[in-house]
Amino acid sequence: MKRTLIVVIIAFSSFTYLSAQDIDSIVDSLVARRSITEKVTLKLSTYNSSEWFEVAGSNGQPGFDIRPNDAIMNRVGFNYRFLSFSYKFLISALPPNADDEEKGETTANGFNFALSPGQWATDFSWDKTKGYYLRNTDDFDNTWMDGDPYFQFPNLESQIFRARIGRVLNPEYSINAVTTQTEEQLASQGTFLPSLRLTYYTVNDKEPFGPNVTTTQRARQFEAIFSVGYLYTLVLGKGFYTSVDLRPGLGYLNTGLLTRFANANDIETNTDHFVTGFDTDLQLGYNSSKFFTGIRGSYDHYEHDQYETSAARITNERLRVEFFFGIRLKAPEQMKANLDKAEANMLKYMVKRKLRREERKKQKLNQN
Template sequence: MCEAAKKIYFIRIALISAVFTILFLKAEAQISDTLSNIYEEGWIEKMNGIIAADISFNNSYETFRVETPSNKTILYPNTPNNLRLKLHYEFISLGVQFAPDFLPGNGDNDSKGETTAFQLDAALVFKNWFSNITYSKVQGYYLKNTDDYINWTKGDAFIQFPDLNYEGVSISSGYIHNSKFSLRSLTTQTERQLKSAGSFMPVFNFEYYRINDKSNSVNTQKSKNIEFHIGPGYAHTFVLKEKIYASIGMLASIGYLNTKLTTRTEGGNFVTNQNNLLLRADCKIGMGYNSSKFYTGVFTTLSDTWFKQENTTARNTETNVFYHIFFGIRFNAPNLFKKKGKG
């Protein structure tokens, strides 16, 4: 199939997906709150007036890939493991993430250079709607495929880019079709799923991010990127004796990426704009223990993003596998917080 035919094919898929999602949401909006409350009875345990706090570890990080007909560049940050702290209260969740050197795998600055990484995120999870916003900042990358450029053997230092910066904001939002299914039991930890249930969840994602090499005023690049995608998703939680659970979630989406690339040269800045159609697929599986006071779990995410690269700094297109391990406790909120909220 030629490139023009591919684009027409993908655009058709995008239009069909968008129309289907809009019609579905319109139909679901007509379901009354009374019916939703009936669905929840016996399936979900609410924890109003309870604060959940957890600590978790993951290896989720931003990587980038640049390809030309003659070579490729694969950039990784030196942050293989992250530490995340989160607080959850009813429908709201707040978190902070960083990558301390004391975690196993971190701190190999001589070989891979120094990386500083920081992330803030907030989530709102209501009965049928959820939204999440994340701010991330990373400085310092190394060339993963250094051996493509120099005579390199294992143990040697990688080519490093200490002044390469990433900064971005991402927003996601979606709709939970089945009121028997508790997304909070998997995310904000302010509910417990008592019986097995699943739900269709259409999801929309938007992201704005900048990549900037500040090492020199010439022969360097910076890019501004706008990315969004939409698609159908599904998640299911299998519950055993109300406390032990396993979960699986899948999302397939189609979207658009615009990149404004600035190349700094001695003769001035050279600016190009590129537009790419992208496809994305995510699969998340995990299991955990969720009691009234204590919860823990481990999840694995398989993520793959594809789009036709046009010789620019861009999001990586390879398949990635990420882990997430968390441990948390619940306790009574101060009286100041104990006003009944809706959600």
């Protein structure tokens, strides 16, 4: 069963992602990048905060800056070749997360699955968070002072579904060397990376958004962002490297908001927006045959045109700092053998398909 599942995954990736250009570039890319096929990686990451959102104010009223009590998040991952799976979790007992009396209790978890064969890079993720607090409580309570409990929303829950797909245009650049550490960048390289990111948010509160507020809201957002970024990895030597990227993007945002009143009919609004912004990352890392470690800083900034509406506006990962550490272990022989066989069959199929395509081109030329 395990063997069949692995073969199915490999076959799916070959049909969907690989192209003739991938086949042509395999030999050339060996000079600048190396796939660590004999080892699996176990990776632990710790980073500051998860995602939060803002609700824009209207008619002269202040907005709402609503955040979870998750100053420190954690993620554990398993990576092998171009497959990656990770699980996100929150440890409430950690000192930065333990101020429940002031900010309330938050529970959060999620998972991520990445598939990056050849020059393709894709990932799919789901995150769920419950329990938020109102960071700008002082806008609603003039007597509030630092150290006082924030206004809390223990039943406020959000879910985020995200899918990304992109293609590395330079076959000698390894995105896996930076993200999953299943490859090694042997020589400094840069590349352009066109990509599409799709995100769907749902936010539902069963309590008012602050003191003196009698309404509750349920919001959903769909966002599609297309970006063309540039990534560069500088190999410093002796296992050290640094990587930087800048990805400007634009896209579409649709927001739907249901406002529920205690003594009146509910109001539902729907708005469309044109979105522009950018993402940028800076990473410093170290690689060895047995372990790897590094630090990564990320900043995201996206804006959209504003209308006179109270629709929810969700902000993702404005500023994040992540520390990661991982170990490399010998891959189980059966797993390695299954993937070797599947990749060999995949390569044979792609070569045959390319030859058939070339033969059809020749036939068309002869007919003309």
